[in-house]
Amino acid sequence: MKSVKIYTDGACSGNPGPGGWGTILSFNGTEKELSGAEALTTNNRMELTAAIMGLEALKEPCHVTLYSDSKYLIDAITLGWAEKWRQNGWMRTKKDKALNIDLWERLLALLEKHRVEFEWVRGHAGHPENERCDRLANEAIKKLK
Secondary structure: OEEEEEEEEEEEOOOOEEEEEEEEEEEOOEEEEEEEEEEEEOHHHHHHHHHHHHHHOOOOOEEEEEEEOOHHHHHHHHOOHHHHHHHOOOEOOOOOEOOOHHHHHHHHHHHHHOEEEEEEOOOOOOOHHHHHHHHHHHHHHHHHO
């Protein structure tokens, strides 16, 4: 199984508002950058989209280390929240429906295909790939205008 590093970030100009995502895939010294944007979205949706797009770009099952500055993404996976929401019919509590169900479903399906380890990085703290992903996301937002 190939080992790949995926760096991700999402950004939003207003929340909700125009949003973008950036992803860098790194394998054997080669990097591929991906990015995109949506006219009306949230920061959390863009964080999830960045991870999904990185994983969907893989052509075969891989061992992935995925880096993100999103505690929403990292905690929901590593602490088992997203899986629990799915088991509970996408309810976070008895009264509160989970948000971004469409994206969580896509992400959880990808996690069944790939072996993924999630690593949190502090955002805007000089991590080179995280900073580059942030620039990719913000450049994608600018292209919407």
